[in-house]
Amino acid sequence: MKQRIGVYICHCGGNISDYVDVEQLGKLMAKENGVLISKNVMFACSDSTQKEIEQDIEENKLDSIVVASCSPKLHTHTFRNVAIRAGLNPYNYTQVNIREQCSWAHSDKPMDATIKAYGLIRAGINRVSYSEVLESLEISAQKVVAIIGAGVAGMRAAVDLARMDNQVYLIEKGNTVGGHVAQAGRLFPTNENGKEVVDRLYQRIRQQSNITLFTNATLEKVSGSIGNFWIEVKLGSEELKLNVGSVLVTTGFDFYDPKEGEFGYRLSDRVITLPDFNKMVENSKGKLIHNGKSVKSVAYIYCVGNRQSKGENRYCSRQCCTAAIHSSLHVHEKFEDMTAYHLFRDIRTYGKQELLYQQSSKNGDIYIRFEEKEPPVVELKNGNPTIKVKDYLTTKRELTLDTDLVVLVTGMVPRTDSNSVSSKLKIPIGIDRFFNEIHPKLKPVETVIKGVYIGGACQGPKNINESVQSALSGAAKINATLKSGNINLEPIIARVNADSCLWCGKCAEVCEYDAISSIANGGKLIAEVNKATCKGCGICAPTCPSNAIELAQFTDNEIESMIDGLMSKAEISPRVESQQNNQKAGVQSLAGYPKIWRTIANALEGNTLTIPQIAEKIDQEASLVTWHLMTMNRYGFVESAGLNDNEDYFMYKLKK
Amino acid sequence: MSHINPNFAKELERYGAKDFNLCFNCGNCTAICSLSTKDNSFPREMIRFSALGLEDDIKSSLKPWMCYYCGECSTDCPRQAHPGELMMSLRRWLTAKYDWTGLSGLLYKHLSAYIIGFLLVIVGLIVFAAKLDWNQEKIMHFGHLFEMFAIAGVFAIILLPNIFRMWLYTIVRPKVKATVKVYYKAFSELLVHMFTQKRFLECEKLQETQIKWFEHFILVIGYLSLLFTTVFLDWFGSENMFIIALGYVESAIIFVVTFLFILKRAKKTEALHKFSQPSDWFFVIWLFLMGITAFLVRLFIDIGILQNNFWLYLVHISVLVQWAIIIVPFGKWTHFLYRSFAMCFARILELNDMKK
Numbered sequence A: 001m002k003q004r005i006g007v008y009i010c011h012c013g014g015n016i017s018d019y020v021d022v023e024q025l026g027k028l029m030a031k032e033n034g035v036l037i038s039k040n041v042m043f044a045c046s047d048s049t050q051k052e053i054e055q056d057i058e059e060n061k062l063d064s065i066v067v068a069s070c071s072p073k074l075h076t077h078t079f080r081n082v083a084i085r086a087g088l089n090p091y092n093y094t095q096v097n098i099r100e101q102c103s104w105a106h107s108d109k110p111m112d113a114t115i116k117a118y119g120l121i122r123a124g125i126n127r128v129s130y131s132e133v134l135e136s137l138e139i140s141a142q143k144v145v146a147i148i149g150a151g152v153a154g155m156r157a158a159v160d161l162a163r164m165d166n167q168v169y170l171i172e173k174g175n176t177v178g179g180h181v182a183q184a185g186r187l188f189p190t191n192e193n194g195k196e197v198v199d200r201l202y203q204r205i206r207q208q209s210n211i212t213l214f215t216n217a218t219l220e221k222v223s224g225s226i227g228n229f230w231i232e233v234k235l236g237s238e239e240l241k242l243n244v245g246s247v248l249v250t251t252g253f254d255f256y257d258p259k260e261g262e263f264g265y266r267l268s269d270r271v272i273t274l275p276d277f278n279k280m281v282e283n284s285k286g287k288l289i290h291n292g293k294s295v296k297s298v299a300y301i302y303c304v305g306n307r308q309s310k311g312e313n314r315y316c317s318r319q320c321c322t323a324a325i326h327s328s329l330h331v332h333e334k335f336e337d338m339t340a341y342h343l344f345r346d347i348r349t350y351g352k353q354e355l356l357y358q359q360s361s362k363n364g365d366i367y368i369r370f371e372e373k374e375p376p377v378v379e380l381k382n383g384n385p386t387i388k389v390k391d392y393l394t395t396k397r398e399l400t401l402d403t404d405l406v407v408l409v410t411g412m413v414p415r416t417d418s419n420s421v422s423s424k425l426k427i428p429i430g431i432d433r434f435f436n437e438i439h440p441k442l443k444p445v446e447t448v449i450k451g452v453y454i455g456g457a458c459q460g461p462k463n464i465n466e467s468v469q470s471a472l473s474g475a476a477k478i479n480a481t482l483k484s485g486n487i488n489l490e491p492i493i494a495r496v497n498a499d500s501c502l503w504c505g506k507c508a509e510v511c512e513y514d515a516i517s518s519i520a521n522g523g524k525l526i527a528e529v530n531k532a533t534c535k536g537c538g539i540c541a542p543t544c545p546s547n548a549i550e551l552a553q554f555t556d557n558e559i560e561s562m563i564d565g566l567m568s569k570a571e572i573s574p575r576v577e578s579q580q581n582n583q584k585a586g587v588q589s590l591a592g593y594p595k596i597w598r599t600i601a602n603a604l605e606g607n608t609l610t611i612p613q614i615a616e617k618i619d620q621e622a623s624l625v626t627w628h629l630m631t632m633n634r635y636g637f638v639e640s641a642g643l644n645d646n647e648d649y650f651m652y653k654l655k656k
Numbered sequence B: 001m002s003h004i005n006p007n008f009a010k011e012l013e014r015y016g017a018k019d020f021n022l023c024f025n026c027g028n029c030t031a032i033c034s035l036s037t038k039d040n041s042f043p044r045e046m047i048r049f050s051a052l053g054l055e056d057d058i059k060s061s062l063k064p065w066m067c068y069y070c071g072e073c074s075t076d077c078p079r080q081a082h083p084g085e086l087m088m089s090l091r092r093w094l095t096a097k098y099d100w101t102g103l104s105g106l107l108y109k110h111l112s113a114y115i116i117g118f119l120l121v122i123v124g125l126i127v128f129a130a131k132l133d134w135n136q137e138k139i140m141h142f143g144h145l146f147e148m149f150a151i152a153g154v155f156a157i158i159l160l161p162n163i164f165r166m167w168l169y170t171i172v173r174p175k176v177k178a179t180v181k182v183y184y185k186a187f188s189e190l191l192v193h194m195f196t197q198k199r200f201l202e203c204e205k206l207q208e209t210q211i212k213w214f215e216h217f218i219l220v221i222g223y224l225s226l227l228f229t230t231v232f233l234d235w236f237g238s239e240n241m242f243i244i245a246l247g248y249v250e251s252a253i254i255f256v257v258t259f260l261f262i263l264k265r266a267k268k269t270e271a272l273h274k275f276s277q278p279s280d281w282f283f284v285i286w287l288f289l290m291g292i293t294a295f296l297v298r299l300f301i302d303i304g305i306l307q308n309n310f311w312l313y314l315v316h317i318s319v320l321v322q323w324a325i326i327i328v329p330f331g332k333w334t335h336f337l338y339r340s341f342a343m344c345f346a347r348i349l350e351l352n353d354m355k356k
């Protein structure tokens, strides 16, 4: 049991303290068993508070800490690092979430929120008093990578991984490489031919002796974990078992296949999809000919199978606007006197692709905007299409147009076999049915399975540039992980008590990750946890009839004591409105707040100043001053005094 | 239901429209235009009609005449679609549509038609002069007669029927039912517009516009009064000192102001001068030539050297004939007339709406 616990309860600049009586909790927690220090702090994650915690740990020889603030998703690593810097084992720290799970959720009932926070923090204190010193696990890793799918994304990543000295297995289910690009014809924005791009990549792959390409290969089974996956691949009648350190999934997308009758599709040969149209353009010379008839006008209908507010493909495919416009430019260049109608919902030619849109307008292409609720209607008279459309750019006027050909600008959909790939590799599928990364901004190519990365269009619609970028960042991540030959893993995994385990096998049965096997120990068989494979999910622990398996950081002691903490009755007195107090007491009451608040208040004494002026006066960064001044404003210590003479900054003064 | 006509854009290009298909319908132009109103908004709508080739909508619209080509919209268009120039081209196209002879369209689309027309006038004049045995007095007499009849004839045979057609397209066919009272009220405002073009002053760039408006105003007054002085007061034949001086002042105003116009057009500093069409050039140059030759003819008379330099009169009269039977009925001059009537018709629509 820990006896020198430090507790830090965060105001989160009002996010928490506006509802939870943080100050009272701070005083109450000081009385808890084993708590040596209990403080409430303005921003626990701020540099100054981090330093303060470090100092407390060092000076008071704290043996564990509890931070009650925001979600552990946000700041676990921040405070683990605080502990490490102060010489404390990072697992002797517990994060308690009193923001997302308390103040934000119960902003309507501040008193109850305070009572709930009291229970949560006590649970945290109880838990940390049972915390153990844990060391991260180090395992050795194969410098071998399996790439699933040899489209441009997979091929390009293979080249880089091989050049960084990794053995690469490139596994392609088709009999040729290149994916969709191999058949795409002329590509935006460079006007290269897809086949040439793929050929060039293929040559580079052949030059790398450490890339092994398997075509007509299907993924059968995956086991193991980061550093040591086992991938079983079927090559015709042959089966291969590959031992790899990491996996990059680049299985790409499928074209949306319009339903029969969708904009006249399959009812007439005059209605075709964009990929088919592109092939036709590629193969026609001199004149655009479709099934023996010459084509002089083309109507493109956008967003087919995408952006369905009610259907399952709600997303936008990002590249189809540009692809359609690019095709139209190509047609204009290749054949004379062509008319193009673009029936669009929005034009999403972002970035440099905007220039293509501009060029197409310049060529005289006609753009007509429709909305999903009133889509164009393709009517076929003797198979010849006439389109009726309400143009939202012409006061919703109903327009008709005759065209030789209707091209459905079809977007991307997930591969039909993505479910099976997902279940083999255990990578999650999002609501859009593409593979899911951990975090779209901060962990864009990582999956929840360590060592398995995703790249290219299997993750969601992307053009070639974006597909290759994401695959290459996956490759870079893989290389960084495998480079040293060792991998550090979280020690929060299951462990077996050799004395009480009877090897009934129940835990092995429920383990989704096949992390448990049997091993001989002192004359009997017991369960053994594969440290690299165990994900720490904890499902095994409650199934054990003899309570022989537990999860580090989630031991029975810890969980039970947390329940005790939550159940304990709180003696909370109603909050005296501190905000009003503050206002009445003025600057003097700033004693309990960050030092910089006092410095700012002194600078404002008898003055009205802008933020840059305050920053200069107290010799601090303007961004820091802004941050604190805004909170002071919120707490009613300062107020705005209107714009300055140049009307470029607000001025502030002390609130009387 | 309207049918899209993709070929209309090409047709419009022959009337000087340029790149208007670059428009991506942001509406900036309409927002910036100080003459566009909530109920009568332009130029974006006109660009849209043009891109889709909705000819009937354009033909029945008075909006192109509401635009005075200040050029603000073209300056601010983020796509350089030159909306102001499109409005100008639509005015040319409408002029051609109103003209029952079809000659306007021919002249706008083919520079060669203009040149042939001008040459024919010169040849005709020479033949005519030769027939009169180069008798100066007779020629000048016929010259004077021509001025009178040309004005009446052009107006009766060409302009009046064209205005009738304009009325047909914009009021009758769209089934606007207006009372005689409404017509009376609208027509009474017509004359004011015709001579002052005062709507121009509603444009936003006030100082610049005031100057421009003033130049136009002087030119119109100068032109009309010179017409009056030569035709009804017989400037070239007059002995009256006042009339002679008046003619000098009027013709001087015309050639000085048009000279300034020519310079501006050539420098292309303003948006509205970026894409001058031959018809624009002919208009200012011929006006300039008329002013200066008229001035010189009278000067030669006054210092007694016209007899020995009769070629000058011949030059003057050929410029005058070209102006009167080519530029006035079929060229840019008609814009002045149609614009005034468009104001009047728009007023009819407005009064009619108010009644409802």
Ligand SMILES: Cc1cc2nc3c(=O)[nH]c(=O)nc-3n(C[C@H](O)[C@H](O)[C@H](O)COP(=O)(O)OP(=O)(O)OC[C@H]3O[C@@H](n4cnc5c(N)ncnc54)[C@H](O)[C@@H]3O)c2cc1C
Pocket (backbone or CB within 6 Å): A148, A149, A150, A151, A152, A153, A154, A171, A172, A173, A174, A176, A177, A178, A179, A180, A181, A184, A186, A187, A188, A189, A217, A218, A219, A250, A251, A252, A253, A254, A255, A274, A275, A319, A320, A323, A326, A410, A411, A412, A415, A417, A421, A455, A456, A457, A458, A462, A463, A464, A465, A467
């Ligand atoms: C009509 C259209 C036109 C386009 N034009 C352009 C353009 O001009 N320029 C541009 O930049 N982008 C364009 N794109 C986008 C471009 O096609 C994609 O960005 C690119 O194909 C994505 O590459 P990828 O490698 O991720 O996927 P893919 O090209 O789909 O390749 C995936 C590969 O993985 C293989 N595979 C799939 N599942 C498995 C499995 N289970 N096991 C083994 N292998 C598997 C497939 O056989 C395939 O070879 C266009 C897209 C469309 C729809």
Ligand code: SF4
Pocket (backbone or CB within 6 Å): A302, A303, A304, A306, A307, A315, A316, A317, A318, A319, A320, A321, A322, A345, A346, A347, A348, A409, A411
């Ligand atoms: S990229 Fe364009 S065509 Fe494709 S789904 Fe998005 S908006 Fe529609």
Ligand code: SF4
Pocket (backbone or CB within 6 Å): A496, A500, A501, A502, A503, A504, A505, A506, A507, A508, A526, A527, A543, A544, A545, A546, A547, A548, A549
């Ligand atoms: S369930 Fe318990 S007793 Fe059974 S094998 Fe697993 S750890 Fe051992």
Ligand code: SF4
Pocket (backbone or CB within 6 Å): A493, A494, A510, A511, A512, A513, A514, A515, A516, A529, A533, A534, A535, A536, A537, A538, A539, A540, A541, A551
């Ligand atoms: S904690 Fe989860 S992954 Fe680890 S052994 Fe237990 S059941 Fe398997």
Ligand code: SF4
Pocket (backbone or CB within 6 Å): B022, B023, B024, B025, B026, B027, B028, B029, B030, B044, B047, B076, B077, B078, B079, B080, B081, B082, B083
């Ligand atoms: S400002 Fe230009 S792009 Fe925008 S609507 Fe007007 S003409 Fe079109």
Ligand code: SF4
Pocket (backbone or CB within 6 Å): B029, B032, B033, B034, B035, B036, B042, B043, B066, B067, B068, B069, B070, B071, B072, B073, B074, B083, B084, B087
């Ligand atoms: S040129 Fe001037 S008056 Fe004409 S549409 Fe543009 S902004 Fe309006």
